[in-house]
Amino acid sequence: xxxxxxxxxxxxxxxxxxxxxxxxxxxxxxxxxxxxxxxxxxxxxxxxxxxxxxxxxxxxxxxxxxxxxxxxxxxxxxxxxxxxxxxxxxxxxxxxxxxxxxxxxxxxxxxxxxxxxxxxxxxxxxxxxxxxxxxxxxxxxxxxxxxxxxxxxxxxxxxxxxxxxxxxxxxxxxxxxxxxxxxxxxxxxxxxxxxxxxxxxxxxxxxxxxxxxxxxxxxxxxxxxxxxxxxxxxxxxxxxxxxxxxxxxxxxxxxxxxxxxxxxxxxxxxxxxxxxxxxxxxxxxxxxxxxxxxxxxxxxxxxxxxxxxxxxxxxxxxxxxxxxxxxxxxxxxxxxxxxxxxxxxxxxxxxxxxxxxxxxxxxxxxxxxxxxxxxxxxxxxxxxxxxxxxxxxxxxxxxxxxxxxxxxxxxxxxxxxxxxxxxxxxxxxxxxxxxxxxxxxxxxxxxxxxxxxxxxxxxxxxxxxxxxxxxxxxxxxxxxxxxxxxxxxxxxxxxxxxxxxxxxxxxxxxxxxxxxxxxxxxxxxxxxxxxxxxxxxxxxxxxxxxxxxxxxxxxxxxxxxxxxxxxxxxxxxxxxxxxxxxxxxxxxxxxxxxxxxxxxxxxxxxxxxxxxxxxxxxxxxxxxxxxxxxxxxxxxxxxxxxxxxxxxxxxxxxxxxxxxxxxxxxxxxxxxxxxxxxxxxxxxxxxxxxxxxxxxxxxxxxxxxxxxxxxxxxxxxxxxxxxxxxxxxxxxxxxxxxxxxxxxxxxxxxxxxxxxxxxxxxxxxxxxxxxxxxxxxxxxxxxxxxxx
Amino acid sequence: xxxxxxxxxxxxxxxxxxxxxxxxxxxxxxxxxxxxxxxxxxxxxxxxxxxxxxxxxxxxxxxxxxxxxxxxxxxxxxxxxxxxx
Numbered sequence: 001x002x003x004x005x006x007x008x009x010x011x012x013x014x015x016x017x018x019x020x021x022x023x024x025x026x027x028x029x030x031x032x033x034x035x036x037x038x039x040x041x042x043x044x045x046x047x048x049x050x051x052x053x054x055x056x057x058x059x060x061x062x063x064x065x066x067x068x069x070x071x072x073x074x075x076x077x078x079x080x081x082x083x084x085x086x087x088x089x090x091x092x093x094x095x096x097x098x099x100x101x102x103x104x105x106x107x108x109x110x111x112x113x114x115x116x117x118x119x120x121x122x123x124x125x126x127x128x129x130x131x132x133x134x135x136x137x138x139x140x141x142x143x144x145x146x147x148x149x150x151x152x153x154x155x156x157x158x159x160x161x162x163x164x165x166x167x168x169x170x171x172x173x174x175x176x177x178x179x180x181x182x183x184x185x186x187x188x189x190x191x192x193x194x195x196x197x198x199x200x201x202x203x204x205x206x207x208x209x210x211x212x213x214x215x216x217x218x219x220x221x222x223x224x225x226x227x228x229x230x231x232x233x234x235x236x237x238x239x240x241x242x243x244x245x246x247x248x249x250x251x252x253x254x255x256x257x258x259x260x261x262x263x264x265x266x267x268x269x270x271x272x273x274x275x276x277x278x279x280x281x282x283x284x285x286x287x288x289x290x291x292x293x294x295x296x297x298x299x300x301x302x303x304x305x306x307x308x309x310x311x312x313x314x315x316x317x318x319x320x321x322x323x324x325x326x327x328x329x330x331x332x333x334x335x336x337x338x339x340x341x342x343x344x345x346x347x348x349x350x351x352x353x354x355x356x357x358x359x360x361x362x363x364x365x366x367x368x369x370x371x372x373x374x375x376x377x378x379x380x381x382x383x384x385x386x387x388x389x390x391x392x393x394x395x396x397x398x399x400x401x402x403x404x405x406x407x408x409x410x411x412x413x414x415x416x417x418x419x420x421x422x423x424x425x426x427x428x429x430x431x432x433x434x435x436x437x438x439x440x441x442x443x444x445x446x447x448x449x450x451x452x453x454x455x456x457x458x459x460x461x462x463x464x465x466x467x468x469x470x471x472x473x474x475x476x477x478x479x480x481x482x483x484x485x486x487x488x489x490x491x492x493x494x495x496x497x498x499x500x501x502x503x504x505x506x507x508x509x510x511x512x513x514x515x516x517x518x519x520x521x522x523x524x525x526x527x528x529x530x531x532x533x534x535x536x537x538x539x540x541x542x543x544x545x546x547x548x549x550x551x552x553x554x555x556x557x558x559x560x561x562x563x564x565x566x567x568x569x570x571x572x573x574x575x576x577x578x579x580x581x582x583x584x585x586x587x588x589x590x591x592x593x594x595x596x597x598x599x600x601x602x603x604x605x606x607x608x609x610x611x612x613x614x615x616x617x618x619x620x621x622x623x624x625x626x627x628x629x630x631x632x633x634x635x636x637x638x639x640x641x642x643x644x645x646x647x648x649x650x651x652x653x654x655x656x657x658x659x660x661x662x663x664x665x666x667x668x669x670x671x672x673x674x675x676x677x678x679x680x681x682x683x684x685x686x687x688x689x690x691x692x693x694x695x696x697x698x699x700x701x702x703x704x705x706x707x708x709x710x711x712x713x714x715x716x717x718x719x720x721x722x723x724x725x726x727x728x729x730x731x732x733x734x735x736x737x738x739x740x741x742x743x744x745x746x747x748x749x750x751x752x753x754x755x756x757x758x759x760x761x762x763x764x765x766x767x768x769x770x771x772x773x774x775x776x777x778x779x780x781x782x783x784x785x786x787x788x
Numbered sequence: 789x790x791x792x793x794x795x796x797x798x799x800x801x802x803x804x805x806x807x808x809x810x811x812x813x814x815x816x817x818x819x820x821x822x823x824x825x826x827x828x829x830x831x832x833x834x835x836x837x838x839x840x841x842x843x844x845x846x847x848x849x850x851x852x853x854x855x856x857x858x859x860x861x862x863x864x865x866x867x868x869x870x871x872x873x
Contacts, residue, residue: 062825062828062829063824063825063827063828065821065824065825065828067820067821067824067825068821068825093854094853094854094855095854096830096853096854097829097830097852097853097854097855100828100830101828214820216820244815244833245823247820247823247824247827248815248816248823248827248832248833251827251828251832252832252833252834255830255832255834255835255853274851274856277856278840278856281840281841281849281856285841285849287843287844287846378858381858382847382849382858383846385846385847385858385860386845386846386847389860395847489822489859489860489862489863490847490858490859490860490863491825491826491829491857491858491859491860491863492857492858493829493855493856493857493858494849494856494857494858495856496856
C-alpha cells in the first residue's frame with residue numbers, strides 16, 4: 001500500500017539544513033516562492049520504501065515568533081494540517097543555541113524528529129554525546145547526520161516516516177516555572193480558548209502560551225478581546241513580580257530546559273569549535289584590513305567571472321547567430337516574410353541577447369556561493385555595515401550592489417539575503433545605477449569615438465563613479481523620504497569557517513540560472529516581441545528609392561567589371577570568377593588577417609609594430625604572386641575593382657533600406673516625437689530611437705545606432721566616424737550619463753516587479769531613474785554648452 | 789558625596805564592555821520584535837557574553853552560547869549587563 005506524507009525541514013540558519021535537503025533530494029527539487037513574499041520555497045520528493053515523502057525546506061530561523069517574514073512563513077508551514085512530521089536540523093557543534101528552536105517545536109506539539117547534524121564537527125570539537133538520553137529527554141528520536149556527505153540521511157528519513165506513521169514518543173513538555181505553568185493551564189482550560197484553538201486548528205496550550213507572550217499574529221487571529229484581556233490579567237502580576245517581561249521569562253525557561261537536556265546527554269570535553277575561526281577572523285574582520293581584504297576578494301570574484309565567462313558568452317553569441325541564420329535560411333534569400341523577421345530579429349535577437357549573459361550569471365553565483373558556504377559573507381556584511389548604514393542600507397546590501405556591476409538582474413535576486421523591509425526595497429530601486437556589463441558596450445562605442453586616448457580611461461572611470469555616487473545619494477534620499485524608517489539593526493551570526501562544497505555551490509548556481517531563464521522565457525520574450533513590433537510596424541511598402549533596382553544594377557556592374565578584368569564575355573564570366581575563387585579568397589584572407597591584427601594591437605600608423613605586420617602581409621602576397629604569376633594580378637584587380645565595390649554598394653543599399661523602414665516605424669516616429677523633449681540634452685531623434693531599443697537590453701543601443709545611421713552593425717569604426725561627424729563630445733558625455741542613469745532594461749523591470757512586490761515599484765523605479773537621468777543630462781549639457 | 793548617582797542609576801551597557809571582558813546579560817530595552825530576536829539568538833537574561841572584537845566604530849563581535857554574533861552599536865547600547873559573579 002502506497003502512502004504519501006509531508007515532512008517539513010526546520011532549523012537555524014547555518015545549521016546545514018539546506019545542505020542536508022540537497023543531499024536528500026538532489027536535483028529532484030522545485031524552487032519557488034511563498035505566495036506574496038520573496039522567501040524562497042524549496043520542495044522535493046523522495047521515496048522511502050512504500051511511502052512517498054514530500055519534503056519542504058523551511059527558511060532558516062532561530063525561533064518561531066512572528067516577527068520576521070521567514071519565521072512567520074516557517075510557522076505557518078509547520079502548523080499546516082497536512083504536515084505529518086517536522087525534522088529539526090540541529091548543528092550538533094552548537095546545541096545550546098540550536099535547541100532553542102527545538103523547544104518551540106516541542107511547544108507546537110507536532111511529531112518531531114531531530115537531525116543531529118555536523119556530528120563529525122561536534123566530535124572533533126570534543127563533544128561527547130549520548131543520543132539515547134538526548135532522545136529520551138526531548139521525547140523525539142535523534143538521528144546523527146553529516147549533511148555535506150549525506151551520511152545518516154536515509155536513516156533520518158526512515159525515522160521521520162516511522163514517527164509519522166506509527167506516532168513517535170510524546171514530545172517533552174517545557175516547564176516555565178510554577179506560576180507561569182499555572183497561568184498557562186488556567187488559560188488553556190478556558191472553553192472559549194478551546195473553541196478558538198479548534199477553529200484556528202492550533203494546539204490549545206500553544207495558543208495560550210502565545211497569548212501570554214503577547215504574540216501579535218496570534219492575538220490578531222484570536223481577535224476575541226475577552227480572551228486577550230484574560231491573558232493580560234494573568235501575565236501582568238507574574239511579569240511584575242519577576243521584574244521582566246513574560247517573553248523573557250519563557251525564553252529563560254527554554255534555555256534552562258536546554259541546559260538540563262545538555263547536562264544529561266552531552267559532555268563538552270574541550271571548547272575547540274571556534275579557535276581556528278577566531279584566528280581567521282582576527283585578520284578578515286580587522287578594523288583596518290577588513291575592507292581592503294573584502295574588496296580584493298570581490299575583485300577576484302569578478303576576474304574569475306569575466307575571465308571564464310567572456311569566452312562562453314562568445315560561444316553563445318555565435319550559437320544564436322548560427323540559429324538566426326539557420327532559421328532565416330528557411331525562407332528564400334532576401335525574403336520579406338514577417339514571420340521570419342519576428343523569429344530572427346524579435347525572438348532570437350531579444351531572448352538571445354539576454355541568454356548570452358547566462359554564463360556570467362552562473363559563474364558569478366558560483367563564486368558567491370563558495371564564499372557564502374565558507375562563512376565569509378557574514379563577515380562581509382560585518383565589515384561593510386558601518387559604511388552602508390550611513391546611507392540607510394544594510395551591510396548585506398553591499399554584495400548585491402557589487403553584483404550589479406555584472407548584471408542588474410542577479411544582483412536584485414541576490415537582495416533576498418537582506419532583511420525584508422525598506423532598506424531592501426531601497427537597495428533594489430537604486431540597483432540599476434551600478435553600471436552593468438551590458439552598458440559597457442555603449443561606453444565602448446562612444447568613448448573612443450569622442451575622447452582622445454588619454455581621456456578615455458578617466459571618462460570611463462567617471463561614469464562608474466557617478467553611477468555609484470548616484471546610487472548612494474538616491475538610497476539616502478529615499479530612506480529620508482518615501483522609505484523613511486529605521487534600518488534593521490545588524491544582528492548576524494558569524495558561523496565557523498568551513499570548506500565550501502562543490503555540490504552545494506553547483507546546485508545553487510543552477511537554481512539561480514533557472515530563475516533567470518524562466519524570466520527570459522516569459523516576460524522578456526513578451527517585451528522583445530513588443531519592441532520588435534515597434535521597430536517593424538507600420539511596414540513601409542513603397543520606398544523612396546528603388547532599392548531592388550539599385551541592387552540589380554550593382555550586380556550587373558560587377559559582372560561587367562569582372563568580364564573586363566578577366567577578358568571574357570559576360571556569359572563566361574561566372575566560370576572565370578570560379579577559376580579565380582581560391583586565389584581571391586587567399587588574398588582576401590591575408591588582408592583580413594592584417595586588419596584584424598591591427599585592430600587587436602591598436603598599433604598606431606608608422607609604429608614599428610605596424611611595419612612588421614605590413615611586411616608580413618606583403619611577404620605573404622609576394623609568395624602568392626610567385627606561386628600563381630599568371631593569375632595573381634587579375635585576381636587582385638578583380639578583388640579591388642569588381643568585388644569590393646559591389647559589396648560596398650549592396651551594404652549601403654541594405655543599410656539605407658533599413659533606415660527608411662526604421663524611420664517609418666513606430667519607434668522612429670516616437671523618436672521623432674521625442675526630439676523636442678530630448679533636444680535640450682543634446683540628443684536628436686536618432687538617439688531617441690536608439691534609446692527605445694536600449695530598453696530591450698542595453699547593448700541593443702549600439703545596434704540601433706548602426707541602423708539609424710544606416711551603417712552595417714558590424715562596422716563599429718565606420719559608426720564611430722559618423723557619430724564624430726554628427727555630435728560633439730559634450731553630447732556624447734550627456735548621452736553616456738543618460739545611458740548610465742535612465743530607464744533600466746526590461747529584464748530589470750521584470751525582476752524588480754517580482755522582488756519588490758508589484759508593478760508599482762517597478763514603474764516608480766523606471767520613471768524615477770529616467771527623471772534623474774533627464775535632469776542630470778540636462779544640467780550637464782546646458783551648463784556645458786554655455787560654458788564651452 | 790558617596791558614590792555618584794550616575795553609576796547607580798544608569799546600568800552598564802554591552803556597548804561599554806571592553807574587548808576580552810566577560811559579562812552577564814541583565815535585560816534588554818527594546819521593542820517586542822527585536823527582543824524576541826535577541827532572545828532567540830541567545831541573548832537572554834542570564835546569558836554569559838564575551839566581547840570578542842570591539843573597534844572604535846562599527847559593530848562588535850560577541851561570543852554567546854557557543855556562537856559568534858555580530859551586533860551593531862545601537863543594538864549593544866540597549867542591552868544591560870552585569871558582572872559575572
